[in-house]
Amino acid sequence: MSAPVLVGYFDSEEKVVHATRALREAGYALHDVYTPYAVHGLDEAMGLRSSRLTWVCFGAGLLGGSLALALELYTSVVSWPLNVGGKPFNSFPAFVPVAFELTVLFAALITVGSFLARVKLFPGNRRVALPRVTDDRFAIALEPPAEAAAAEELLRQHGAVETARMEVAS
Amino acid sequence: MSHQHLSPLRVPLVSEARSLGQLTEEICAPMERPATWRWWAAFAVAVSILGTGAGIVAYQVGTGIGVWGLNKTVGWAFDITNFVFWVGIGHAGTLISAILFLFRQKWRTSINRAAEAMTLFAVLCAALFPVIHMGRPWLAFWVLPYPNDRGSLWVNFRSPLLWDVFAISTYFTVSAVFWYVGLIPDLATVRDRAKAGLRKAVFKVLSLGWTGSHRTWSRYETVYLLLAGLATPLVLSVHTIVSMDFATSVIPGWHTTIFPPYFVAGAVFSGFAMVLTLMIITRVVLGYEHLITIRHLENMTKVIIVTGGIVSLAYGTEVFIAWYSGNSYERFAFMNRAFGPYAWAYWIMVTCNVVSPHLFWFKRIRTSPAAIFVLSLVINVGMWFERFVIIVTSLHRDFLPSSWSMYTPTMVEVGTFIGTFGLFFTLFLLFVRVLPIISIGEVKSVLGFARGGHGEAPTAGARKPVETGPESLPTAEPARVLATRKDVTV
Numbered sequence: 001m002s003a004p005v006l007v008g009y010f011d012s013e014e015k016v017v018h019a020t021r022a023l024r025e026a027g028y029a030l031h032d033v034y035t036p037y038a039v040h041g042l043d044e045a046m047g048l049r050s051s052r053l054t055w056v057c058f059g060a061g062l063l064g065g066s067l068a069l070a071l072e073l074y075t076s077v078v079s080w081p082l083n084v085g086g087k088p089f090n091s092f093p094a095f096v097p098v099a100f101e102l103t104v105l106f107a108a109l110i111t112v113g114s115f116l117a118r119v120k121l122f123p124g125n126r127r128v129a130l131p132r133v134t135d136d137r138f139a140i141a142l143e144p145p146a147e148a149a150a151a152e153e154l155l156r157q158h159g160a161v162e163t164a165r166m167e168v169a170s
Numbered sequence: 171m172s173h174q175h176l177s178p179l180r181v182p183l184v185s186e187a188r189s190l191g192q193l194t195e196e197i198c199a200p201m202e203r204p205a206t207w208r209w210w211a212a213f214a215v216a217v218s219i220l221g222t223g224a225g226i227v228a229y230q231v232g233t234g235i236g237v238w239g240l241n242k243t244v245g246w247a248f249d250i251t252n253f254v255f256w257v258g259i260g261h262a263g264t265l266i267s268a269i270l271f272l273f274r275q276k277w278r279t280s281i282n283r284a285a286e287a288m289t290l291f292a293v294l295c296a297a298l299f300p301v302i303h304m305g306r307p308w309l310a311f312w313v314l315p316y317p318n319d320r321g322s323l324w325v326n327f328r329s330p331l332l333w334d335v336f337a338i339s340t341y342f343t344v345s346a347v348f349w350y351v352g353l354i355p356d357l358a359t360v361r362d363r364a365k366a367g368l369r370k371a372v373f374k375v376l377s378l379g380w381t382g383s384h385r386t387w388s389r390y391e392t393v394y395l396l397l398a399g400l401a402t403p404l405v406l407s408v409h410t411i412v413s414m415d416f417a418t419s420v421i422p423g424w425h426t427t428i429f430p431p432y433f434v435a436g437a438v439f440s441g442f443a444m445v446l447t448l449m450i451i452t453r454v455v456l457g458y459e460h461l462i463t464i465r466h467l468e469n470m471t472k473v474i475i476v477t478g479g480i481v482s483l484a485y486g487t488e489v490f491i492a493w494y495s496g497n498s499y500e501r502f503a504f505m506n507r508a509f510g511p512y513a514w515a516y517w518i519m520v521t522c523n524v525v526s527p528h529l530f531w532f533k534r535i536r537t538s539p540a541a542i543f544v545l546s547l548v549i550n551v552g553m554w555f556e557r558f559v560i561i562v563t564s565l566h567r568d569f570l571p572s573s574w575s576m577y578t579p580t581m582v583e584v585g586t587f588i589g590t591f592g593l594f595f596t597l598f599l600l601f602v603r604v605l606p607i608i609s610i611g612e613v614k615s616v617l618g619f620a621r622g623g624h625g626e627a628p629t630a631g632a633r634k635p636v637e638t639g640p641e642s643l644p645t646a647e648p649a650r651v652l653a654t655r656k657d658v659t660v
Binding site: 032033034035036037038039040042043046048050051053054057061071072075076079080082084087091094095097098100101102104105107108109111112115116118119120121122123124125126127128129130132133134135136168 | 322326390401
């Protein structure tokens with residue numbers, strides 16, 4: 001955040017997607033794009049790779065399920081084997097519901113936790129959103145370009161209603 | 171960009187043309203203006219019911235659960251009925267927010283926030299009953315597996331009641347997380363609209379520093395999809411496990427393999443009825459008829475027709491199997507349900523759940539909010555009686571005629587049940603006041619749904635400019651926002 005980024009504001013989803021694609025094709029480095037809602041197609045325009053959080057989710061689920069089964073086996077078979085009507089101590093089918101619930105619980109909590117950590121969202125965060133991007137405005141932020149005037153021109157060509165130079169936290 | 175060609179027969183999801191900014195203002199308005207006298211009146215009623223309920227609960231905890239109408243034969247009646255009833259109510263919320271999301275049902279966007287909130291509040295109400303039923307609720311932590319000093323005595327993982335503990339607590343936690351994750355972008359919207367002060371400070375903390383960055387949005391969408399994918403089997407598992415409280419026993423009328431799917435369908439059936447009850451009031455009181463449209467209501471009634479059909483089929487199957495199995499106890503249990511001393515409850519159940527949903531086959535009824543409202547209440551009553559019938563009629567006449575007895579709830583039980591409605595509505599009324607009850611970010615993304623490009627641009631009046639700090643930006647003409655969308659991103 002040494003040099004201020006160049007921000008172009010747009011008023012429609014379509015323009016911002018086209019402008020993003022055009023700027024990237026023209027070789028400008030995108031800092032980020034800010035939108036009031038999830039705009040589909042912007043991932044591809046920005047060239048973002050798909051998130052790896054699905055793998056985190058899978059691993060977390062696996063962990064939750066294994067821990068649950070381990071706990072059930074330990075408590076019901078090793079630590080306190082209780083004979084209930086001659087049923088086997090290791091009554092696996094009866095252990096499935098709890099294992100399933102803990103699989104889901106671990107997967108959900110760890111995935112959300114990883115997401116918040118990855119995108120640096122936390123209480124007490126001092127980041128401030130660009131004006132109106134959480135309302136009705138779309139914004140493209142470019143890394144400080146060498147040819148700022150040309151970049152600004154390109155933004156305007158693609159329908160930017162306003163441009164500004166400012167410091168933003170990503 | 172995912173271009174989707176929409177049939178001209180499709181109806182826009184938001185029935186009146188709105189710009190993004192207008193939508194923000196409309197949805198934020200109820201929480202930014204002072205409460206109306208109607209809200210205060212409703213809140214006062216809800217809080218007094220809650221207070222009465224709390225007093226009754228205090229009395230029964232202090233005195234012991236002997237104040238209930240239970241006896242040696244019917245040892246489990248009103249509390250478990252209400253527990254299953256409230257858990258069932260909660261299911262529609264997750265169904266709307268998770269299953270319909272996976273099925274790409276865009277109409278869910280207007281109702282998912284409120285439905286999820288309803289889920290949370292309903293599950294809270296449900297969780298109260300098993301806790302009170304313990305008699306000594308301060309020992310509730312005994313249901314958790316933790317190393318203790320009672321000779322390493324552990325909980326019994328083979329018991330469906332323990333499965334319930336895990337199912338309900340997981341369900342509540344995951345629903346709450348799902349709801350909160352969905353709220354974060356809207357919390358940021360409210361934060362940015364708030365002037366300096368307490369509201370700004372609170373929403374600043376709650377929104378976790380959301381900036382609308384698309385790098386964040388992109389991952390957010392992945393997380394939301396994952397949560398929906400996790401919540402979907404979860405919601406099915408919860409009522410399945412609740413049904414196993416009964417199905418794993420050997421009582422005729424309970425020992426039924428059809429219970430898990432039948433309970434899930436019943437839960438969705440009653441849950442949608444409750445969402446309809448709340449949404450029909452909310453849309454009128456807050457003037458959201460163009461956001462929660464007749465079509466939304468109609469779609470929910472169609473779900474009710476389907477789940478009502480499944481529930482009816484399950485009733486029929488149970489009766490058929492009771493006859494076909496040749497098991498005399500089973501056959502007796504069902505004859506007793508339909509023609510025994512609790513026949514009145516059985517026939518209320520059949521009338522409300524089997525007959526009334528078929529009225530929704532008529533388009534005129536399906537599109538009339540007043541008719542839907544009445545029918546949704548009827549269905550809620552019917553589903554409450556379904557649980558009552560399953561539980562009380564199966565227990566009160568078991569294998570031994572010498573132990574047969576009747577059950578009548580006492581005022582304490584009835585008061586506790588009514589008290590949970592106080593809790594539910596108190597929480598819902600507070601929710602309407604402090605959070606955006608419609609998902610702003612998601613509704614914005616479907617504003618252009620099935621709306622033609624040219625010539626159909628919204629003509630609503632221009633919104634007033636918003637303070638934008640040092641960089642003053644020209645205000646967009648609201649018309650342009652939608653008019654420039656040739657295609658619709660879906």
